[in-house]
Amino acid sequence: MSVILKAENISKQYRLGLVGTGTISHDLNRWWAGIRGKEDPYLKVGSVNDRSAKADSDYVWALQDINFEVQRGEVLGIIGKNGAGKSTLLKILSRVTIPTTGEIKTKGRIASLLEVGTGFHPELTGLENIYLNGAILGMSKAEIRNKEAEIIAFSGCERYVDTPVKRYSSGMRVRLAFAVAAFLEPDILVIDEVLAVGDAEFQKKAIGKMQDISKGDGRTVLFVSHNMAAVKSLCTRAIVLEHGKTVFEGGTDNAVDFYLNKAKNSYVIPLKDRKDRWGNGEIKLVNISFLNENNIEVNQIISGEYLNVKMTFIKTNNEIDYDHLFVGVNFKDEQEQIVLSFLSDEMGSDFTNFKIKNEIELVIPNLFIRAGIYDLRIQTSLGTRREDHYDTIENATSIQVLPGRLWENGNLNRAGNHAIFPGTYNV
Known part of the structure; x- marks a missing residue:
């Protein structure tokens, strides 16, 4: 086979916040460097293209x-x-x-x-x-x-x-x-x-x-x-x-x-210190723990069994509209496809207790999902627009789901696992 396309040392620089190359002084500096046969002086500056970090330069290297x-x-x-x-x-x-x-x-x-x-x-x-x-x-x-x-x-x-x-x-x-x-x-x-x-x-x-x-x-x-x-x-x-x-x-x-x-390695950083998130920060997710039916913290669960996803937040605004608060929890597989979603507006959730304490619980009586490792995407917002987000974070944590008998014979792994469990945010 022959080479049909070749990219050699491709870089692309943009100036942040402005349309065009920048100020007149920058254009003059470029022109003066050009007529002297010198390199563009602004190719030597610019920060790394990290969207989650605050800019420390007027220029950014997209590539x-x-x-x-x-x-x-x-x-x-x-x-x-x-x-x-x-x-x-x-x-x-x-x-x-x-x-x-x-x-x-x-x-x-x-x-x-x-x-x-x-x-x-x-x-x-x-x-x-x-x-x-x-x-x-x-x-x-x-x-x-x-x-x-x-x-x-x-x-x-x-x-x-x-x-x-x-x-x-x-x-x-x-x-x-x-x-x-x-x-x-x-x-x-x-x-x-x-x-x-x-x-x-x-x-x-x-x-x-x-x-x-x-x-x-x-x-x-x-x-x-x-x-x-x-x-x-x-x-x-x-x-x-x-x-x-x-x-x-x-x-x-x-x-x-x-x-x-x-x-997956990105969430080795403590959740409260993660920068790869968006939202105004008035509500901020700082910890997630998984509890089984005996209220014991786990990081593995058998498919078809009870799971409590306990989320801890900090709040910087005492005027949160709890009546219209939206919370979404998505389970994503290893191909980054959402395979299971729990959305508070669809479930008619009541966040009254969230006013008193900084915790929200997603209580799942039976986690009907196949064996595998799943990442969680957590969203808190007042609406669906990006500017209404309090805090949204991808790959907040992961949980391993182990094979259960449900997929073999249709039987649940534990008897009497049909009740709706109490909690702030129920399924």
């Missing part, structure tokens, strides 16, 4: 010294936490933005699917946008016409193909955009997390099509996703980004394991 090669027909996964630089890298590879330093070398046409409706004109119909995107990719009208029926059929939007795209739902836009990008035969297909907008049926179709593109047609795919199961099933190799730098490159399974282990 730093990224190097990799992609072979023709390879499917490369790019994984990392939010803010790691994944989307910035794809925008550079797609020529949407230019790198501050470094160079991208490619052979052939690149089609990108970075955001919902990327490259679509809202006033044009779906069919007109198919031809517009094909022309952008350098295809003739005859070539596009030969693919037109396949694109429309795959997208599932045949009924609306003569309707302006501005009237499409976000899922319909993604369906049509992916179909255009996949069927107009680019040499390199670049796809960001945008596929998550589609429904489960379409995601399955899209992954199958990407496998066909790479294995059957020998074309190259660059794929960014937080769905580790999709990365494992689709990608032949992966790189892991952290704070704008490559921290791992290798086989997909090893890359996913490295990424998941990095995520």
Whole structure:
């Protein structure tokens, strides 16, 4: 196989808080350095791209010294936490933005699917946008016409193909955009997390099509996703980004394991000291403990048995609206997929006791979940908007669930385990 894409020393610097390069004085300094043949003085400054830390510079490196090669027909996964630089890298590879330093070398046409409706004109119909995107990719009208029926059929939007795209739902836009990008035969297909907008049926179709593109047609795919199961099933190799730098490159399974282990190690830091959280801090989670039916603290539980998730908070505001307080507890598997959720608004929870003490208990009479290790995502907020969050933290802690008899014969592990247990926050 031959190299179809090569990234050499790719870095991207942004100035925080302002649009453009900065002040007039900074532009003059850059100009003066340029006419003297000197390096841009602002390439020597800038803080690491850590979204959870307070900025100590006006500049930030979204990417730093990224190097990799992609072979023709390879499917490369790019994984990392939010803010790691994944989307910035794809925008550079797609020529949407230019790198501050470094160079991208490619052979052939690149089609990108970075955001919902990327490259679509809202006033044009779906069919007109198919031809517009094909022309952008350098295809003739005859070539596009030969693919037109396949694109429309795959997208599932045949009924609306003569309707302006501005009237499409976000899922319909993604369906049509992916179909255009996949069927107009680019040499390199670049796809960001945008596929998550589609429904489960379409995601399955899209992954199958990407496998066909790479294995059957020998074309190259660059794929960014937080769905580790999709990365494992689709990608032949992966790189892991952290704070704008490559921290791992290798086989997909090893890359996913490295990424998941990095995520789990993050909560070695005491919960009260964790910085990778968001919210105004008026309510802050500082400890989580798991209790069994005998009120003994545990870190393992048998599937199907009683579990009490006891959460301790500190409060800095005495005027909390407890009547409208929302608490969400999500259990995530090793692929970072939410498999179980407990949401206070759905459960009609009463937080009266939370006014008196700083604890909330999630009491689960029977934890019906398969054996495995699960991370907990904890959210406290006044509403669903980001600015209404008191405290939200991913991977707050983990618990190991051991196999239970329920999955073998349908019987619970303990008799009489059907009662609703008292507590501040019950199931």
